[in-house]
Amino acid sequence: MARRFRSGLVVGKFAPLHLGHEWLIEEAHQQCERLYVLSWSLPELPGCEAERRERWLAARLPHIQCWVLTPQRVAQWRREGLALPELPDNQDAPELQRQFVADFCLQVLGEKVEAVFTSEAYGDGFAAHLGRCFDQPVQHVELDRARQRVPISGSRLRADVHGLREYLAAEVYGDFVERIALLGGESTGKSSLSLALAKALGTLHVAEFGREHWLARSGQLTYGDLLHIGRTQVAREQSLAGRARRYLVCDTTPLTTLFYCREQFGRAEAELEQLAERPYRHLFLCADDFPFVQDGTRQDAAFRHRQNVWYAQQLQRRGLPYRLLTGSLSARVAQVLAYLQITSA
Template identity: 70%
Template sequence: MTRRFAIGLVVGKFAPLHLGHEWLIRQAQAQCEQLVLLSWSRPERAGCEPERRANWLRIRFPELRSWVVTPEWVARQRAQGLALPDLPDESEPDAVQRQFVADFCLAVLGQSVDAVFTSEAYGEGFAAHLSRCFGRAVQHVEIDRARTQVPVSGTRLRADIHGLREYLAPLVYADFVERIALLGGESTGKSSLAAALAEALGTRHAAEYGRELWEEQGGVLGYDDLLRIGRTQVAREGELAGQCRRYLVCDTTPLTTLFYCRELFGRAEVELEQLAERHYHHLFLCADDFPFVQDGTRQDETFRRRQNQWYEQELTRRGWPFTRLTGSLQQRIEQVLHSLSGT
């Protein structure tokens, strides 16, 4: 089927990339043989850094050519001989913004475009400026300017990202979910706390894959299994994050896997060491302040104490702030909620 335009362009901050942007892009894509996405934001918006925006576009539109441009990117292109002006700040006049797009098309794409797609009042003036720069007509195609299809804006989303999360694709929203990590030795109530805390917060929890694999394999783990556990735990967090509400409760982290790998085999793969550096927004260490319960799979109370000491030493050595949880299950839930509230 012949499409209306050979090459089209969508320009936006995509901070964040929401379903309104996605609707616009899909409508433009249906009308173009090729569609190019161009994004920049000066100043940058917290939580919508260039790397994140580039990843969102790559995940949601892998078939399209997209650029997320920064001053550093412009400097690299200039060093390679491309004629590009400075990346405009959003406070600069419209003509400066539009000229950058025109220069980008000629220098980076090596050609003009046939159409620009927007949901904004500035679209006609934008297309007229590009037409003058290219010496040929560039058409403006307006898509849902009234935002009846997806009634949201980036400004509204940034003000209430969790309350308006239904306007984000799950893989985009996942980047705004705060991960709560629970650490603790054997028989410190960690798994019970993870499930109960997720319920209290109205969200999901990532169960401990290492325990599942250990049971599946009859209590035997090989050296290679430990890296598999670390990878799978991280992947599980990624799969669940987009289904959460503000928080994801993590029943263990790759730091735990690293402990067991060193304990069982006296060494660990570099990749597992790197996974153990994974960032969590909130770290809690479950104290060993109640009687040890032997369920037939655990070692003993001495091991539990040594494990908890190792966690405390490692968290301190790495400079990672954490909160120690004590008392009953309900008391620990209250301590977490108190910490999250910042009071």
């Protein structure tokens, strides 16, 4: 099918990238042989930093050439001799922002685009400015300015990302879900707590893959199994986060896997060490303050206590704040819920 334009451009903050953005970009792509998507925000908007936007665009629009710009990246191009101005601030005059886009097209893309696609009133002026810089007409293609296709905006989403989650793809919404991580030695009620918390919060929990894998291997794990466990635990978090509701309860973290790897083999792969540094929004350590229960797969109360001491030391060494949960299952659920209410206030 013949395309209407040889090349076209979509520019936006995409903070966050929502389904309305995706619709506009896909519609533009249908009309262009080559479509370029350009994104920047200065300053960055909370939760929508450049690294995230780059990841969202790559995940949702892998067939389209997308550029996420930062002052550092622009500075590097300038050092390499490209005639680019500094990245404009969000509050800079429209002419400065339009001129930057024109220079970017000429210097980085090496192409004078024929069309710009927007759903905004500024599109005509934007296209006219590019046309003057390129010494050729640039057409503004306006798509659904009334937002009838996808009735949402970035500012509304930033104000209520959880209440308006239906306008975000799972890959995007998952980055706004707060991970609740539970740590604790054997027989500290961690798995029971993760199920109870997920039910109380109306969300999902990530089961402990290490235990499942240990049972599947009849307790005979190799050194390589531990890195596989750490990777899989993180992959489970990533796959479930987009389907969770505000919170995702994580029954353990790769820090647990690191403990067992060092305990059994006296060493650990650098990748597993790095996975153990994975940040979580809320960290809780389950106290070993009730009788040890032997289910046939655990060691003993002394080992459990040593585990908990190690977790506490490691969290402190890494500068990661955590809360110690004590008492019965219901008491621990209440402690977590009270903490979340305070931190969300």
